[in-house]
Amino acid sequence: MHRSILAGASLAALCASGAAAQTEITWWHAMGGELGTKLEEIVQGYNDSQDAFAVTPVYKGNYTETMTAAIAAFRAGEQPDIVQVFEVGTGTMMAAEGAIYPVYQLMEDTGADFDPAAFLPAVVGYYTDTDGNMLSMPFNSSTPILYYNRDVFEEAGLDPEQPPETWEELETASRQIMESGAADCGFTSGWISWIQLENLSAWHNLQIGTLENGFGGIDPELTFNGETQARHWENLASWQEEGLFRYGGVGGGEDAAPAFYSGSCAMYMNSSASRAGVMANTDFEVGFGMLPYYDDVEGAPQNSIIGGATLWVLQGQPEEDYAGVADFFSYLSSPEVQADWHQFSGYLPITQAAYELGQEQGYYEANPGSEVAIQQITLNAPTENSKGLRFGNYVQIRDVIDEEFQNLLSGSKTAQEALDSTVERGNALIADFARSNN
Amino acid sequence: MQTKRTIFRNRWLPYALLAPQLAITIIFFLWPAAQAVRQSFLRQDAFGLKTSFVGLENYLALLKDPSYLQSFQVTAVFAVSVAALSMGLSLALAVAVDRVLRANQLYTTMLVWPYAVAPVAAGVLWWFMFNPSIGILSYALRQMGYDWNHNLDGTDAMILVVVAAAWKQISYNFLFFVAGLQSIPQSLREAAAIDGAGPAKRFFTVIFPLLSPTTFFLLVINVTYTMFDTFGVIDAATEGGPSQATNILVYKVYRDGFVGLNLGSSAAQSVVLMLIVMALTFVQFRWIERRVQY
Numbered sequence: 001m002h003r004s005i006l007a008g009a010s011l012a013a014l015c016a017s018g019a020a021a022q023t024e025i026t027w028w029h030a031m032g033g034e035l036g037t038k039l040e041e042i043v044q045g046y047n048d049s050q051d052a053f054a055v056t057p058v059y060k061g062n063y064t065e066t067m068t069a070a071i072a073a074f075r076a077g078e079q080p081d082i083v084q085v086f087e088v089g090t091g092t093m094m095a096a097e098g099a100i101y102p103v104y105q106l107m108e109d110t111g112a113d114f115d116p117a118a119f120l121p122a123v124v125g126y127y128t129d130t131d132g133n134m135l136s137m138p139f140n141s142s143t144p145i146l147y148y149n150r151d152v153f154e155e156a157g158l159d160p161e162q163p164p165e166t167w168e169e170l171e172t173a174s175r176q177i178m179e180s181g182a183a184d185c186g187f188t189s190g191w192i193s194w195i196q197l198e199n200l201s202a203w204h205n206l207q208i209g210t211l212e213n214g215f216g217g218i219d220p221e222l223t224f225n226g227e228t229q230a231r232h233w234e235n236l237a238s239w240q241e242e243g244l245f246r247y248g249g250v251g252g253g254e255d256a257a258p259a260f261y262s263g264s265c266a267m268y269m270n271s272s273a274s275r276a277g278v279m280a281n282t283d284f285e286v287g288f289g290m291l292p293y294y295d296d297v298e299g300a301p302q303n304s305i306i307g308g309a310t311l312w313v314l315q316g317q318p319e320e321d322y323a324g325v326a327d328f329f330s331y332l333s334s335p336e337v338q339a340d341w342h343q344f345s346g347y348l349p350i351t352q353a354a355y356e357l358g359q360e361q362g363y364y365e366a367n368p369g370s371e372v373a374i375q376q377i378t379l380n381a382p383t384e385n386s387k388g389l390r391f392g393n394y395v396q397i398r399d400v401i402d403e404e405f406q407n408l409l410s411g412s413k414t415a416q417e418a419l420d421s422t423v424e425r426g427n428a429l430i431a432d433f434a435r436s437n438n
Numbered sequence: 439m440q441t442k443r444t445i446f447r448n449r450w451l452p453y454a455l456l457a458p459q460l461a462i463t464i465i466f467f468l469w470p471a472a473q474a475v476r477q478s479f480l481r482q483d484a485f486g487l488k489t490s491f492v493g494l495e496n497y498l499a500l501l502k503d504p505s506y507l508q509s510f511q512v513t514a515v516f517a518v519s520v521a522a523l524s525m526g527l528s529l530a531l532a533v534a535v536d537r538v539l540r541a542n543q544l545y546t547t548m549l550v551w552p553y554a555v556a557p558v559a560a561g562v563l564w565w566f567m568f569n570p571s572i573g574i575l576s577y578a579l580r581q582m583g584y585d586w587n588h589n590l591d592g593t594d595a596m597i598l599v600v601v602a603a604a605w606k607q608i609s610y611n612f613l614f615f616v617a618g619l620q621s622i623p624q625s626l627r628e629a630a631a632i633d634g635a636g637p638a639k640r641f642f643t644v645i646f647p648l649l650s651p652t653t654f655f656l657l658v659i660n661v662t663y664t665m666f667d668t669f670g671v672i673d674a675a676t677e678g679g680p681s682q683a684t685n686i687l688v689y690k691v692y693r694d695g696f697v698g699l700n701l702g703s704s705a706a707q708s709v710v711l712m713l714i715v716m717a718l719t720f721v722q723f724r725w726i727e728r729r730v731q732y
Contacts, residue, residue, distance in 0.1 A: 064696075064697050068696050068697070068699070071484050071485055071699065074485055074486075075485065075486045092484055092699065095483065096483065096484065096485040096487060097487075098485075098487045099485040099487060246571075247589060247590065249589045250589075250677065250679050250680070251677075255569070255570065255571050255572075255589070258571060258572060259571055264571075393698065393699075393700070395697055395698055395699070396694075396697070396698040396700070399693070399697075399698075402679070403679065403680070403681040403682060404681070406589070406590055406679065406680040406681045407681050409590050410590045410591060410592075410680070410681075432700065435481065436481045436482060436483045436488070436700075436702070437483045437488060438488070
């Protein structure tokens with residue numbers, strides 16, 4: 001009722017504005033600070049490049065706020081054309097069949113120039129359905145890597161050219177660093193859920209959940225309470241006890257970055273998009289490496305999975321808007337725009353062409369460490385276990401992972417108990433989601 | 439009891455005068471409350487595309503949810519601690535001002551300052567001071583041999599939010615206590631003093647009973663404050679963690695509804711909260727008020 005009135009009103013407004021005017025396209029995003037400025041610059045570049053469409057970017061707060069705002073707007077019939085949604089919201093967006101306009105279909109309907117094969121499979125795989133159709137447009141994707149303090153490595157008598165490759169090496173290095181007094185702690189990590197559980201599983205080619213990690217249906221079950229995950233969590237707990245590992249807090253782990261910047265922790269695992277922040281905030285030599293793995297696990301290292309956000313197109317807009325959205329997406333995925341955004345932000349390039357352009361420009365040689373992330377996600381062709389994950393209510397499941405990890409560190413649960421209860425609580429949330437979407 | 443009565447000549451005038459207030463109440467309270475009640479009986483996906491009526495299922499699910507029951511316990515501990523701490527301290531401060539520094543306006547002004555601080559800012563401030571890696575207070579505690587870590591220890595986290603929430607409320611309570619103390623006739627205290635009552639005896643037998651209306655009023659205000667207005671403190675300091683140790687009912691409504699997009703459950707929780715507040719207010723005014731001497 002409300003929706004039809006509003007749609008009518010906006011249609012009337014559109015007609016009144018005349019046929020010659022530009023079509024306005026609204027894009028709600030969650031990029032603050034310097035990334036936001038860069039995003040506006042990219043949009044400006046698009047608006048200047050043609051005069052049929054005008055894209056208006058609107059900053060709506062952090063990821064959660066942006067997604068919630070878009071959903072509330074959709075319920076009120078005032079949704080934007082494009083909204084940026086973080087990867088854990090993928091399950092929710094996908095299930096909303098009447099609300100989203102899948103990108104592959106949009107490109108097909110508008111006859112836009114679009115070749116799905118041009119995209120990096122490790123990036124778009126996360127956002128395609130089981131038939132290989134791309135549902136949303138990747139914009140800012142990253143993957144966790146290892147940052148380390150080369151000065152501390154040197155002081156501790158370690159080879160600064162050689163970051164630890166396995167968890168065993170990392171443990172030994174951490175102990176040596178602490179014993180030599182070069183730093184107070186071995187390593188810290190942002191995003192426990194994303195890095196020390198989801199990526200840990202993918203990196204060892206271990207299943208995160210049934211039905212191809214949730215890609216194959218709406219009612220999968222979590223299975224990341226396996227032996228390797230439990231061993232890793234148990235290790236983290238005992239390393240925390242010993243001081244080798246320092247916990248950085250829930251979610252993104254806001255205490256992890258300062259611990260690395262200040263030199264108290266010698267190593268730090270976080271998103272490749274943290275690179276700019278690391279470079280700006282450290283006055284020591286920074287080294288870059290891939291995530292460590294357990295070398296006795298068969299199939300490790302496989303490939304890491306991504307995080308970050310994609311652009312979803314929402315239904316319910318006039319047809320000419322969608323022509324504009326398709327045109328804008330083609331512009332966004334062009335090698336020049338992609339390479340520029342990737343090199344500025346540390347996010348991954350989404351197309352092969354953008355990566356090659358960077359190589360031609362000599363960007364990776366001039367900026368050591370900037371290529372590690374790409375090498376890591378493309379290390380092997382993604383398997384069913386390592387192409388990503390897709391579960392309903394995953395925003396809440398991330399909270400559950402954090403809570404159970406805290407239970408582990410505070411000593412109230414063992415690693416296996418914590419993971420078992422994560423799985424149990426997570427499955428209840430997934431079942432809830434499946435019920436409300438049926 | 440005497441009531442004031444105004445006679446309006448025009449029948450409609452009183453209603454017209456009431457209309458703006460009624461409109462605000464209906465638009466900003468009754469309507470959303472009705473929506474919440476309605477939503478609490480539904481199961482709906484985030485986008486509102488599929489809706490089904492599920493009766494009391496959302497409520498029954500809450501009763502079976504251990505984290506919801508824990509949230510009740512957490513809220514009770516939080517509310518009692520904040521009310522006790524902030525009222526106790528502000529009463530002590532008010533008595534100090536009243537006795538020693540009667541004329542010192544500066545002291546009063548400075549004590550009132552924290553009230554102007556927004557809850558979020560208060561949360562951030564205390565979070566910062568107690569931060570396990572960079573906080574000055576956690577550093578001091580570590581020097582004294584206590585390993586403070588509110589990221590992992592639920593008790594530490596609870597202490598942090600109680601301190602932050604109580605600190606903010608001290609000023610408010612303080613002002614009312616000062617005003618309450620000043621309205622107690624000097625002659626009563628002098629009479630008690632002449633009868634040989636010492637300062638402590640005077641306080642507990644004369645002053646404190648006479649302060650009871652103020653104390654009662656503040657108790658209502660403080661409990662309401664901790665249940666509803668401390669959202670900013672929790673959000674900025676602990677986000678309900680660690681492991682839901684500070685996840686009070688109001689914060690859980692927000693997390694489940696606005697972050698988790700589980701609207702049915704969130705609506706059911708807010709209806710329960712509404713009932714609790716109604717019950718609490720009723721109890722306070724019915725029973726506690728009777729014991730208060732005016």
